[in-house]
Amino acid sequence: MQNTITSLFNIQYPIIQAGMVWNSGWKLAAAASNSGILGLIGAGSMYPEVLREHIQKCKKVTTKPFGVNVPMLYPNIEELMAVIVEEEVKIVFTAAGNPNTWTSWLKSRGIIVVHVVSSVKFALKAQAAGVDAIVAEGFEAGGHNGRDETTTLTLIPMVKAKINIPLIAAGGIATGQGMLAAMVLGADGVQIGSRFVASTESSAHINFKETVINTKEGDTQLTLKELAPVRLIKNKFYNDVQALYAKGTTAEELKVFLGRGRSKRGMFEGDLEEGELEIGQVAGLIHDIKPVSAIVSNIISEFEQAKAQLSSL
Template identity: 75%
Template sequence: MNKITQLFNIKYPIVQGGMIWNSGYKLASAVSNSGGLGLIGAGSMYPDVLREHIQKCKKATSKPFGVNVPMLYPNIEEIIQIIIEEEVKIVFMSAGNPKTWTSYLKERGITVVHVVSSSKFALKAQEAGVDAVVAEGFEAGGHNGREETTTFTLIPMVKEQINIPLIAAGGIASGRGMLAAMVLGADGVQMGSRFAASFESSSHDNFKKTIVGIKEGDTQLTLKELAPVRLIKNKFYNDIQDLYSKCPTPEDLKALLGRARAKKGMFEGDLEEGELEIGQIAGLIHEIKSVKDIIDEVIQEFETATKEIQSTTF
């Protein structure tokens, strides 16, 4: 039996990333209905909006789903309370100390997973009592670890340190990528970018069309002084680079970033002034598809690649 399918009571060990401005109830329920674990992304939702999406997700699927909560969220206490009131059974936490909420949530019967970018934080998450960790490599889109450890390196290093289930993230959008992660020691995978380019994603069509046009080298990790984030190179990204040439202070960078820059790009579709977050693997995504087709293709490719490996002799 697979540890991740057992832990979440799902068919396939595939988790959908809880991406801001992409991961509403339509995407989460579609992933869950297709055999994976869907996550609602609380990071771009006001508390009342999150409650609405949880309630709609319950109606749209009878399968398990969860909520992804960035701990930097200003209304974190209210968000946690809504999750408990709405009887959400799975919570993925990121961007914060796993000790803060893990025991509180687990005492209320909630399965807790923490997203990490290093072996050190994976160990801290395990010590805090989480049920599993997501180890996310430098290839990933959105906010990222400062260490710049790639998924191919990170997964075996984390596997060596922990004994709880391990989910690989960053640079995975295919069945072959899933197999590679599992050979390296992961029990399952989390995919963000591939699901961002789905019909069910809540992001703007302009953003989805940009994703499928991405080529190798079209994204870059930047803004390390604030919170490292991988962005598509557009006008806003170029403005950041121009500012860096003048040796800016963190305050200068914050002033340029302003407010709601990610919403402007991914949700409202402003491809020039918006912050467009996507992973390096976007260079392998060539078509916007339904969630069901994505998962079916990943599983079919995984099974084909597994047979190919098994038939290899030396």
Template identity: 75%
Template sequence: MTNKITQLFNIQYPVIQGGMIWVSGWKLASAVSNAGGLGLIGAGSMYPDVLREHIQKCKKATDKPFGVNVPMLYPDIEQIMDIIVEEGVKIVFTSAGNPKTWTSFLKEKGITVVHVVSSVKFALKSEAAGVDAVVCEGFEAGGHNGREETTTFTLIPMVKEQVKIPVIAAGGIGSGRGMLAAMVLGADGVQIGSRFAATKESSAHDHFKDTIVNVKDGDTYLTLKELAPVRLVRNKFFNDVQELYQKGPSVEELKTLLGRARAKRGMFEGDLEEGELEIGQVAGLIHEIKPAKQVLDEIIAEYTQVKNNL
């Protein structure tokens, strides 16, 4: 397969693995890159020295392109960016912030930059900032996403109508059929998170992986919009949030309940009651934990078969 995305990243398939916190370490990123996609290391849950270690291990594990996803709200952002440059990373996905802040810095170092957006407005701002492509993420996606609550399949054609740079679809895509549907609507590639979270190479806790494969439709919810909208699996923590909402809480009360390290507690340490379990609606289509290469191979095979059948 050859298109704008495969050419931009020098990869075989226009499939990017989401750079998810507590899930996307060097093992997952290198496995996806070796299988022909673009693997991403999720820097959002890593201290600077830990990120450096993951980049170095990823370089040893694959000779294929890979990248780093950087939420720009990260407290050690300057140090993170310096490490990325020092380690020779060639692809950076930025999110949760203004694309103008770091795009020029990274581009001057010869790095390909992609920014994650949830609206046409921010897609246009990203293009104006000089990014090479945008990830357009609908609110079906797991974890933190846009306040607009625009679905992926309405967002993609609206963004495609307005921008000239390549568009990558994200949110609710976990199969070859989903990939084909996104491409038909104008996407040049897809970013897949939840499906790769439930792989053998994912650094998520086994308890969380088991939860993913047991999720049914309607089991995930968008909440905490006053802080930052996040899609979660219903558990004790989620129910505690809903009970607090019944009392008309202040932002500070919501922050107090959330506390610190909720996502680590749930996704990385496996606390299924008190932890934050971030996963997308597409988890209802995930029924088995498989190697990342098998997942990618099956997605491409289904994409090709369905496309040919049509």
């Protein structure tokens, strides 16, 4: 299955395992890369030396390409980027920030740069900054999201019409059918997050993984737009946030309530009451915890079956 995305990253299938905070350690990234897709280490939840350890461990168990996802809204960005260069990582996905900040610096060091956007406006800015590809992520996605609430179904063709570099679709994709639909709309590949949270190799706590596979339609909601929009499973923490909104809370009051480490508490430590539980709407289609290799195999099989069925429509 060769196209611009497989050629860009030197991978077998045009699928990227999303770099998700507290879920995407070296075990997940290596397993993804060994399965023929691009694995990403999620640097957003890591101190610089922790990232270095994950990169080094990943190198020991895979000879395939892998990358690092760096959300630019987190501290220690300079140190994280320095580690990436020192460890000779060749692929970086940036998100939640201005692509002009790091793109030229990374590319001058021989690194492929991909930027994640949630609108046509920012896709054009990323292209102008010189990125090698764009991830366009729809409103359905888990974790930090766009304020405009543009769905993947509408975002992908709108971005495709305006850019001339490879396009990766994200948000609400967990199956081969979803992958095919995104590519019919103009995507050259897909980025998948939530499905890989519920994998054996994910660094998420088992409590969180089991919650994900029991999540149903309507169990997630986008909130905290005043700070950084994030899609969460509705739990006690989520309900407490909504109670603050009902009282007319300010952004500063929200920051005080949130404190530090809520996402770690929920996804990594397994506190299902007081922690942030970030997942996409597509969790309603995820019903089991499987090894990454099985997940990738299923997605490719579903993709090929769905493609074969198109002729009958």
